[in-house]
Amino acid sequence: MTDDPVHSNVKDTELIEKRRSQMIQGAITLFKEKGFHRTTTREIAKESGFSIGTLYEYIRTKEDVLFLVCDAIYQQVRERLEAAIDWSSPSVANLKRVIASYFRLMDDMQEEVIIMYQEVKSLKKETKEYVLTKERDMVGMLEKVIVSCLPESISGEDAALIANNIFVQGQMWGFRRWMLQKQFTLETYIERQIHYVMQALSVEEKTTASTE
Amino acid sequence: MTDDPVHSNVKDTELIEKRRSQMIQGAITLFKEKGFHRTTTREIAKESGFSIGTLYEYIRTKEDVLFLVCDAIYQQVRERLEAAIDWSSPSVANLKRVIASYFRLMDDMQEEVIIMYQEVKSLKKETKEYVLTKERDMVGMLEKVIVSCLPESISGEDAALIANNIFVQGQMWGFRRWMLQKQFTLETYIERQIHYVMQALSVEEKTTASTE
Amino acid sequence: MTDDPVHSNVKDTELIEKRRSQMIQGAITLFKEKGFHRTTTREIAKESGFSIGTLYEYIRTKEDVLFLVCDAIYQQVRERLEAAIDWSSPSVANLKRVIASYFRLMDDMQEEVIIMYQEVKSLKKETKEYVLTKERDMVGMLEKVIVSCLPESISGEDAALIANNIFVQGQMWGFRRWMLQKQFTLETYIERQIHYVMQALSVEEKTTASTE
């Protein structure tokens, strides 16, 4: 949200920040419930606590709301993921911790992730790419953590693919909860997935991941 | 599609079959392009080769079309997956072949899979569960193949989770193609994923998976 | 209205003709009252005797209604003007009759002419030009009548300008009625204007124009 691609009639940037944040909050609540297409702009305005007219002072089209929502979600995921990474002391244990943190983050943000999975496609090409770039960045972060934490080097392709697998498996915990969360607790899911990842990375595991 | 949850005014079951098949074909084409919500019933009728009135002789609501489409896609995936499994001679090589076949199948049906990922949520609870059951079955099939093909036994949980991972990674090949298909060819993707799966299953790999 | 630049969803051309005619009728009534901009599409639909949905089966945008209205008005003026011209026996008396007929026509269609004067500018460039062409044609018709009816030849420029003056003075009878119709009856207005025209054309007038 550093430079803003969504136009607003209002000049006061602090107010924009505030209203947009209300808007995103409201919209996420509704999108969780009914998805983007079934949610009306009036509902968004109401849920956000202001009138339809005011809503349109801060955006230009309904799609802008979707963009702001997607952007905000990615932003949040990214920030929390960054916060979970300790670049100062790379180690396998550290890698495991990062992965576990990421999974817990995905558990926290299940609904948001579902929104992204299902609605990003409704963005127009340009904004969609803008958003997907952020996703790529995050996978890139995981990849870097993997590379830096391993004692032995690994092929770039392997790192990239495993990072991608981790990323997806995190999202799936929420997206396929109707399936997974009936068979697994979050902790066992994390433990098992980390275990597979370690094997894929050919890391000897003496102890199970001691997670937070 | 044995007992049909979608009502039709028309009695002639053969005709129903025929019209629905036209309809599904047309709808998939359109959904690929613009998604379910942005496609109108008129467009579906036109693309299917008949009038809007006729469309409504074979369904009750627009959502019925989505259901038929989802159902048909799953049906097709399932049939092709079943065809790829040779239950008669379980072996690790066989397991690899099944996984590879599944990945190729997902490559073939990328667009359809994307439809499912993005639109199933628009089904109402009841029909959604009906459809998801089919997904569960397919994961179950993979799980059974895994169990039956391994020389040593494996925990049920592991089998289920690994089956799930395979399933998801197959879907992701298409869903995340903007990322994956820039870095990997289908064959390397298959080869690497199978490799990880084998490690997760603690199977010693002497040769690389000879696929197809 | 020979070839139709306004799109319709409905195929039955007779029905289109009928509905459009209802629509034009209704719209003219409303435009007379409140002008194009202050009239809503819903009002047009209601006045035309059908629903808003039906209205939009026969047009694409509100502007289409305006175009149809303008086109219809010009068509009517033109047809009536053509009917008033007797090309077979050109003479000064004949010319006077044509001018008088045109003035009476403008008297009949005062309101419609006002609509044209005030709303044509709201058409988009393309359609506006299409409509204005018709106006040019009509002035051209008057010009041809002038030329053919005069005993002596006259410069083309004079004929064109006088035709234009006649045309405008006809329209002004309605447009400036708040002024003119307080001072003149239609008949005196006609008689005087014809008189001036004859002088401009340097025609000796022995008797006053015996009109009708």
Add this chain to the structure above:
Amino acid sequence: MTDDPVHSNVKDTELIEKRRSQMIQGAITLFKEKGFHRTTTREIAKESGFSIGTLYEYIRTKEDVLFLVCDAIYQQVRERLEAAIDWSSPSVANLKRVIASYFRLMDDMQEEVIIMYQEVKSLKKETKEYVLTKERDMVGMLEKVIVSCLPESISGEDAALIANNIFVQGQMWGFRRWMLQKQFTLETYIERQIHYVMQALSVEEKTTASTE
């Protein structure tokens, strides 16, 4: 603008004068481009150089702006017409000069005249009449010039009608420019129209009008 039918919250009359003048300037620019209805009050405020809030300190409704604009235009036309009339030495040559001046004035103010022609109808009855009175006055002025300049007397009706014709032909030069300005230069238009007028007034023309 002596006694003002448009209410303002502000007391300082000089300021009112100043702001209104900015407003009229801005509004005319916009009305020329897009007409009254398609111009928003926000745009008017912006073009005038102040905020929407300030705009509404000096008017009560959007229609007030239209009134001020129409009034200002008529005022200007009137003032320039008055300036062109030299009451001290009535003569046919003088009459011709006045008519020519009026035509040139209309050439200068083409766009403004178009605004008037198309938007006056949007004024409410009361204000519309107020504005039309000014028009009547101007035609009256022309009429008086005609009467006073002619050597022989002429019927009042004739004078009125010819004054009206002159008035309209002046406006039409701009209003029908898409037609007239392709066939005539301003000077030939003036020359010819004056010629016809002189004939209508039964004035022998020895020399053509020597215009400026």
Add this chain to the structure above:
DNA sequence: CATGAATGAGGGTTCATTCAT
């Protein structure tokens, strides 16, 4: 006096669905 954020009625348009033919 000046500002500009807030408001919400209302406008144009779409589209799932029905039903007479």
Add this chain to the structure above:
DNA sequence: TATGAATGAACCCTCATTCAT
């Protein structure tokens, strides 16, 4: 069984106007 014209609720968005600061 097939058709397509008719319907109107509902959607997205605009903009004249107000009012607290």
